[in-house]
Amino acid sequence: MSSNVKTAEDTTNGTLKNSGILGTINVIWEQPFIFKGKGINQHNLKVTTLIQTFQRLSSYQEHQGQNDLITSSSEYSISTEDEDQRNDMNQENKLISIQDQHPMQDTSIDLDFPSIPRGQKKIYEPIYHLAPLVKESLVLSNLVMLGVSLAEIEKQGAADMLVQLNFENDVQPLLLFLKEIGVADADLCRVITKNPFLFKAEITDLKVRINYLRSKRFSKDNIASIVTRNSKALSLTVEQLDGQLGFYQKQFKLSGSEVRQSMTKCPKLITQKRFRVQAIKEDLLDILGFTQSEVKKMFMLSPNILLTHIKQLSANFDYLHNVMGLSHKDVLMWPQIFQTITDRLKRRHQFLASLGRDQYDPKKENFVSLHDLVSGTDKFFSENVAKTTIELHDNFIKTL
Numbered sequence: 001m002s003s004n005v006k007t008a009e010d011t012t013n014g015t016l017k018n019s020g021i022l023g024t025i026n027v028i029w030e031q032p033f034i035f036k037g038k039g040i041n042q043h044n045l046k047v048t049t050l051i052q053t054f055q056r057l058s059s060y061q062e063h064q065g066q067n068d069l070i071t072s073s074s075e076y077s078i079s080t081e082d083e084d085q086r087n088d089m090n091q092e093n094k095l096i097s098i099q100d101q102h103p104m105q106d107t108s109i110d111l112d113f114p115s116i117p118r119g120q121k122k123i124y125e126p127i128y129h130l131a132p133l134v135k136e137s138l139v140l141s142n143l144v145m146l147g148v149s150l151a152e153i154e155k156q157g158a159a160d161m162l163v164q165l166n167f168e169n170d171v172q173p174l175l176l177f178l179k180e181i182g183v184a185d186a187d188l189c190r191v192i193t194k195n196p197f198l199f200k201a202e203i204t205d206l207k208v209r210i211n212y213l214r215s216k217r218f219s220k221d222n223i224a225s226i227v228t229r230n231s232k233a234l235s236l237t238v239e240q241l242d243g244q245l246g247f248y249q250k251q252f253k254l255s256g257s258e259v260r261q262s263m264t265k266c267p268k269l270i271t272q273k274r275f276r277v278q279a280i281k282e283d284l285l286d287i288l289g290f291t292q293s294e295v296k297k298m299f300m301l302s303p304n305i306l307l308t309h310i311k312q313l314s315a316n317f318d319y320l321h322n323v324m325g326l327s328h329k330d331v332l333m334w335p336q337i338f339q340t341i342t343d344r345l346k347r348r349h350q351f352l353a354s355l356g357r358d359q360y361d362p363k364k365e366n367f368v369s370l371h372d373l374v375s376g377t378d379k380f381f382s383e384n385v386a387k388t389t390i391e392l393h394d395n396f397i398k399t400l
Helices: 052-056 058-064 081-086 089-093 138-146 150-155 159-163 167-180 185-194 196-200 203-215 220-229 231-235 238-252 256-265 267-271 274-287 292-301 303-307 310-323 328-332 335-339 342-355 370-374 378-385 390-398
Strands: 025-029 034-036 039-041 045-047
Touching (some): 138 150, 138 167, 150 159, 150 185, 159 196, 167 185, 167 203, 196 231, 203 220, 203 238, 220 231, 220 267, 231 267, 238 256, 238 267, 238 292, 256 267, 256 292, 256 303, 267 303, 274 292, 274 310, 303 335, 310 342, 335 370, 342 370, 342 390
Antiparallel strands (some): 025 045, 034 039
16 A cells, blocks of 8 residues: 555645656646545546656557567467458358357356456455545546546445555556557546456456457457447456357357447447346347347347347337337338337327328338437427427427
């Protein structure tokens, strides 16, 4: 803890000094922190050089080299485009290896606390609030400057873990690793807030997991997007990643490129519980009456449909099919309609019906697409879709 605490000698005229690899971090404090409950209300805090210091890490990059993320293990080696062309075309669909041996085995761990296996007691339980410690802790103060939400970290039970971290040994290497794989400076806070347990992971293990994604031909931009939008995916082992991707491939009969496309569109699916995915799929097939090919088409157009609550799926389809008179084919034109709040769908359809503009047949005049029906503000919808005024719309809504 001694290396993490900022003493009076370390603070001069608002400048926090750090002799580590990040160099000097200059902070202009216009107003002090105001602590309220679990969170931190930070007013007018300006960070002048924290992010820029990452650019001065040439010595670190020289030691690591351009191929630092490549392991020597042939199991996770990256296949080149030329090698893929020499392979049999069927290899495109063989995304997984481990899952073929255990097709239905769910090896996933508790994704809410990804570093702790099922059945074991959670190691890090919050025993206090982090806000009062920010000014004294080098780790906490730097994380706050990056925009990390300490209140969210407390909710995950990681407060005790965080105060035990060493800035140079634990925090700094992870930040550098995230930048190396393409995470933007502005997104570092998002990654850490959503998964602070990455600080306890070995960097070598994280590199192997990135190598696995690269070996499956996920591009650098794809990987950066996945990590940024679902950092918990990095807490899965290679076997678990392999199993998750293979699960979707078999459930929806996807090619390798379709797996990459869908997981990049919706990275949360990588850590989604399999039983939830299967329940949504069965609901679409058995209750709503879609075919296997139609379910796959919806999945590819809008993978987020698998994150939608079953009750909302059923309620929206019931209204679309039985009230608005739309067929399965009509719904397939824009499956994102399932993610719309049912009440919003009802209100807007009823308003159009009151004007005689509820026309959803693309072959006829005054066609209104499902996208236009539920998108945009009420003002935009009233003027551009309903061809009327927002006042008339608001007056109608009051009658419902």
